[in-house]
Amino acid sequence: MSPQDIPFLSVGALRTALRARECSPVDVIDALAARLEKVDPKVRAYLSHDLTGARQAAAAADVNLPLGGIPIGMKDVLNVKGQPCGCASHILDGYIAPYDATAVARLRAAGAIPFGRLNMDEFAMGSSTENSSKGITHNPWDFDRVPGGSSGGSAASVGADLAFAALGSDTGGSIRQPAALCGCVGLKPTYGRISRYGLVAFASSLDQIGPFTKTVEDSAILLGLMAGKDPMDSTSVDDPVPDYVAALAGAKDLRGVKLGLPKEYFIEGITPAVTKAVRAAVAHCERLGAEIIEVSLPHTEYAVGVYYIVATAEASANLARFDGVRYGHRATDPTGLLDHYMRTRAEGFGPEVKRRIILGTHVLSSGYHDAYYLRAQKVRTLIRRDFFQAFEKVDAIVCPTSPCAAFKLGERTADPLQMYLADIFTIAANLAGIPGISVPGGFDETLSPGKPLPIGLQFLAPAFAESNLLRIAHVYEQTTEWHQKRPAL
């Protein structure tokens, strides 16, 4: 196999090539290094990487393991022992992870090589990766545009063939939305499906780890290796882990599948190109034999509001740990403990993180807790109930991932509320705890002359119905050609 071809392989294809001895694990790292040198200065997906360490791991790799010798990119929010884990924040400058996240340890046990630190919005707070304190990442399809967020580095790395696959985290759409904007597959599993141990916490009742991949099959491979009960995360669920890859076998059409089309998801603010692409995708699913049924999720309009109360409340509590004592930045020469805290945190956190800590503190504070936080938790129940009721009628829901293709760098940074609305179609899945996947579903040819911008199609399924979700997404993917198109880099 020619070294230039290696970076474009999927995980499944790379595994086959490695086992057939068409290339060695060290060849893979060398090919990745050459690709990084050529392309990453333009995309800037990675904050750092250790090619020497990766070559050493590759030299010792056993290609008979499920992911033997395959490097997997890591969002800067996941602890990988011995590597930096900075959450793209100055408050964690210099922090070296003393242990592996469970998801990372499981991939390592399967032979994978955790590789690099991928850029993100600071502490996963954002939808464009512009909130990183370490610089911006560019969309591989148009460098003037955002890669989405918060896992923008993960999405851009896979979209630009700078990674075979990558991990990210999804609290309100942070896997699915950037996957849509960068033209790759992004899976947010059911809450509790993958252990969160070693994932730096943003909003603990919403966060889930998930893969970015070039194919749905690769997502099935990675999910199967990471899923399952972990004694280190009491919210991980002890539900059997099915063979997700086997669930895809033989799937050629969607006969017998009932797909729900939520009437509340075709709203003002969604671009004509996205509407057109999703309508075409729905028609395509219908031709494949799916029965399309209109469903109602009546509390949809409240999801963003609920999210920005629940997520910021949890974040304000989780980020209290950054106190400049056990790790991270510490202000110099504090005059007392209060000054130590106030300046350490002011110097360490960027503007969006400060905004969310303040909002979260406010909605939890005495006199406001019931009006904001408790009420939001109750509306969350209603949003969850909407999905229960919809899934009595349908197997899965199909909808846009994002209301628009990649927007321009700087376009929304001055208006946080406008940025929050980028997550309007992804947030409800986190509130309801259900799995969702974004797959390439078309291109917007109108926004950027000569530069087609990917559009994501989202499928949502009931909790722990990942097999069915992946099967539907796989059939859609394999009967369309969107995923085969690569950006000109």
Added chain:
Amino acid sequence: MPAPDFDVRYVATLARLNLTDEETRTFQHQLADVLAFVDALKKVDVTGVEPTAHTSDVFNVFRDDVARSGLTSAEALGNAPRRANDLFVVTKVVE
């Protein structure tokens, strides 16, 4: 958008965050917008609705009460901004 009962500087102190004057002005304005937006939740009838804290159907998770290894002292202290005698150094709390 007015939010007369939201004082960003007071809340920032609760959250142990120093703000510059410019941050105070910007956040006051931006977060008042967000609070006005989330006020829409007041329109929802939540009578008799139980709150959802999380969606995982697991409760009272137990494990056997046996010791297991964790980080060593050196590992735990490895990232500390200040340490001495195998301990974290904390800024003085009492005179």
